[in-house]
Amino acid sequence: MKFLPLHYATRNIGRSPLRLALTAGGGAIVVFLVVSAVASVRALDRGIRASGTVGNVMLLGAGSEESVERSEISASTPGVLAASIRGMKSLGGAAFISPELHVPLPLRREDQPAPVGNARDLVMVRGIEPSAFMVHPQARLSIGRLPEIGRAEALVGRSLAARLDIFDKNFANQDENANASTTIHSQADNSPATHSAATSFNAHNSHASNQEILIDDIPFTVTGIIDAPGVAIDGEAWVPISDLLVLTKRQTISVAVISLDSADIGDIEMFAAQRPDLELAAIDEPAYYAGLAKFFKPVQILIAVSALIVALGAMLGGLNALDAAFASRSREIAMLQVLGYSRAAVIANLIQESIITVATGAIPALIIAALLLDGLGVRFSMGIFSLRVDAACVASGLAAGLVLGLIGSVPPTLRCLHADIPSALKSDLV
Known part of the structure; x- marks a missing residue:
């Protein structure tokens, strides 16, 4: 069977720029939407599943196994666990055990206007101790320092920091300001003018770094940024657990997370059964x-x-454009058959043309999706998940474009081929 050359299909693409724009545009929209949907679904699933660390066990309140936010256990439980359970990981005599308090609270920048009514942005605020970094290896203090107890200080995840317009350079400026302030004080005499200048300098730079946030309308200073790409921690705020207990007026914590070494979860379940109190x-x-x-x-x-x-x-919309493009070419299709090309060859050539037309829009759509969506933080519930345009997303987009090209070309082509050749040659459609 003799096939039409490929350049015949590529040459026909430019015959009608308007139809090309409509068809390629429809294909681009389809591909972009499919890629964004697949990236969103995979980011949500990947972010939730990756938040769990193999070897970690969570001690929750009985009856609250499905929600750490609703769980309540005694604040003394972590100490009891550390003294009673053998086989936990330890480093320098410090057990890998993290008492935590998980509370969704409204959080915003201090210079942002207060929300109206109930339109408040809730963020997962986690009360922690420094041992949290031991049991959550996904989290790493990227820049800054740990918050100090009793000073209303907090850490924020990288995604949350981006939403709050808090960047690494703020902390670099803070360090420079601290050094400059130290220099001023060291060189200062006891004169009122110098003291006034130092006070003015400190007051100016206390707001220069734009690191003040409000957690439940209580001012906190951000002292560092946590890097935890792809997991729920990236969209959380961490504060000292004692400060969060005071803020929420609670005496109980949510969970104790422990990292196991030689022990297994069966040992922990047995301990929980032996201590019903x-x-x-x-x-x-x-x-x-x-x-x-x-x-x-x-x-x-x-x-x-x-x-x-x-x-x-x-x-x-893309199918309508393809249908109109092929339906108006009945005389051309009939002439190809007169020249000796079989119907199968004509169908194959028109499918090639359709797929190339859709690919004209699909490939730029994939590039735009990779530039706009890859690494983009998407808020969901109280967390933020980063989209990733990976191979699965690209394959899904290409498959959608291929399906559009196939479905859009076959029906109008078959309809044109059903017409008898003499009638098609006399057609006024070109």
């Missing part, structure tokens, strides 16, 4: 976050369906 429930941390990911599965489906509905509208 503590009212504890032990759950493997990866299993907890896997259950949380399963809980959010309907939301992932909703995201995908919403994007596909919008993509379907764009696809229908």
Whole structure:
């Protein structure tokens, strides 16, 4: 069977710039929406599942195994665990155990206007001790220092910091200002003029770094940024647990997270059963976050369906453009058959043309999606997840473009081929 040359299909693409723009534009919209939907679903699932560390066990309040926010255990429980459980990881005599308090609270920059009514942005605020970095290896203090107890200081995740317009350079400026302030004081005499200048310098630079935030309308100073890419911690704020207990007027904590060495979760479950007075429930941390990911599965489906509905509208527009483009070429298709090309060869050539046309829009759409979406932080519930345009997203976008090219070319081509050749040659459509 003799096929038409490929350059015939590529040459026909430019015959009508308007149709090319409509068809390629429809394909670009479809591909971009499919890539964004797949990236969102995968980011949510990956972010939740990656938040759990293998070897970690969470001690929650009995009956609150599905929600750490609703859990309550005694603040003395971590000390009891450290003294009673053998086989935990330790470093320099310090056990890998992290008492934590998880509370969703409104959080905003101090210079932002107060929200009206109930329109408050809730952020997961986690009360921690320094041992939290031992049991959560995904979290790393990128810049700054740990917050000090009783001084209303906090750490923020990288994604949350970006939303609050807090950047690394703020901390560099803070260090420079601190050094300059020290120099001023060291060189200062006791004269009122010098004291006034130093006071003015400190007052000016206390606000220069723009690191003041409000947690539940209480001012806090951000002392550092946590890097935890791809996990829920990246969108959280961490404060000393004692400060958060005072802020929330609580006497109980949410969870104690421990890292196991030679022990296993069975040992922890046995301890919880032997101490009913503590009212504890032990759950493997990866299993907890896997259950949380399963809980959010309907939301992932909703995201995908919403994007596909919008993509379907764009696809229908692209199909209409392809249908109009091929339906007006009945005389050309008939002439190709007169020249000896079989119907299969004509169909193959028109499918090639359709796929190339859609690819004209699909490839730029993939590039734009990679530039705009890759690394973009998306808020969900009280967390922030970073999108990643990976191979699966690109493959999904290309598959959507391929399907659009196939579906858009076959029906109008078959309709044109069903017409008898003499009638098609006499057609006024060109």
